[in-house]
Amino acid sequence: MKPNLEFGRILNSEELQELGAILSQCFNMPASVCQKYSQRLGQDSFRYVRQGNQIVAGLGIYQMGQWFGGKQLAMAGLAAVGVAPEYRGTGIVFELLTQTLRELYNQGVPISVLYPATQRPYRKVGYEQGGTFCNFKLPTNSIKLAISEEAVKEIRSLPMQRVSLIRPEAFYDIYRQQAIKNNGNLERNQAIWERVIEPEPNREIYAYLVGNEAQPEGYIIFKQQNENQLSQVVISDWVALTPAAAKRLWVFLGDHRSIAQEVLWHGSLNDPFVSLLAEQTYKIVSGDRWLLRVINVPKALAQRGYPVGVEAELHLEVNDELLPENHGKFVLRVSNGQGEVTQGGSGELKLNVRGLASLYTGLFTPDQLLVTGQIEGSDRALATASLLFAGSHPWMRDFF
Incomplete structure (x- = not known):
């Protein structure tokens, strides 16, 4: 300093x-x-x-x-x-x-x-790019599912119950069941949850559970607003744990067509929800990339999860000019989805701490990082890294 x-x-x-x-x-x-x-x-x-x-x-x-x-x-x-x-x-x-x-x-x-x-x-x-944060927009009158009218009637039979936001704990476990399956999703602290559920002045925020109250299958939290002479449903958070809940939420939003012209939400660049729609009428109106910094290389590699069924050993050589404790060679051994890290090894896969960030989250594959000059290594090391860091596209719904 x-x-x-x-x-x-x-x-x-x-x-x-x-x-x-x-x-x-x-x-x-x-x-x-x-x-x-x-x-x-x-x-x-x-x-x-x-x-x-x-x-x-x-x-x-x-x-x-x-x-x-x-x-x-x-x-x-x-x-x-x-x-x-x-x-x-x-x-x-x-x-x-x-x-x-x-x-x-x-x-x-x-x-x-x-x-x-x-x-x-x-x-x-x-720090380096680690994942995405995207803003979606969809005309409400275009919300139609690629299913029959009879199937839509059956979907409507799945109940939706309005709930109070005084006790947001009702959403915590549902949210976590989704987050655990999506790389980059937050384990929210209280400050982030307050941002999700807090209403704006003179504007109410609504929340509904999907399915049986004792064992809900999802939820939605949203507000209604007028922007640029358009009436909008703005979703601050939504989760569907089952296909039935995902379809029920789309039907629920479509039922707002008489009072709202658009639906807005934050989601993944590869948002699976939109695949249920009959047509691609949604737009990604803006997108951002958040940055990640690996602060402790051995701890970050050891505590991350890996694909179950993959048994592999990856030898890395990391360059970190700011934190010398991260600078050097490490061996990552993976078994049954668990990682173990020791110092040493051959350093077959070479990268700086920024390249490690994008590899770690899965935003870019080793081959993509190779093209941009952020990684180098043998074909064997690159293939091993591709197996270990495969997974869902890293994204976040929360902005902070």
Whole structure:
């Protein structure tokens, strides 16, 4: 760390207010919104860089989990990374991120994720593209399933019950049953759940369980709004654990055609829900890629899940200029879906920590990373890595 800079944890309301003024300006947020955000995340979750007596930059940390290969890993989600405008371009953000990652390594956190406003400063400290976040739009009057009218009548017999959001615990287990099967999905903490269920001022949010209340098969949480003279159903979260629940949710949304012209939601680039529609009338109106940083290489590789039935050994050589503990050769042995990591080996598959991030999540295959120069190795090593890191497309429904 530069000698004139100090890195630390926010300790009192005065420091939080000082950092909040910077973040409000950076993200064009009213002070009241920034205050509410900091209350939700918690004072202990913020870090700062100070020059002299002045806080000049800071960020927030979401402590939560993320699913890969059917296993949950502890994950630090970085958010609200802001630098006072008069200090931009001075290397402050590099110092802030470097010290934060060092702290997270010392705490034993294996991975970190963030949504970048710009990728360059995060790539400098080892983050790389890890998965997708997509916004979908669909005309309500086009919602039709590729099934008969009789089958639609049968689907309607699956009950949907409106429920209160006062106790969101009703959704936790249903959500987790879906998340465990999707690479990149969050193990949400309370702050993320509050974002999902919190209504906007003067706008109600609705929630329904699908199926038997004692053993629900899914749910939907949404609001209704008018935007650009269009009436919209905006889904903040939805889960279907069975084919019947997925079809019931589409029928339910189609039944809004008389009061809403569009349905909007966040989903995967390869969203399986849309395959049930009779026609491809949906659009991906925008997409983003979140970045992942492998903070502790042995721990991240050992704690991730792998395809059951694959018995393999992969020798890696990782280059990490920021965290020297990750720099070197490692052997990953996989059996019965479990990974075990030891130091050493031949280093047959060579990559830097950024290339490892995209391989780790499964966003890109080893062959794709080979073409972009982010990985090199023998045909055998590339084939082994392809087997081990195969899985569902990594994505997130949550933005933070």
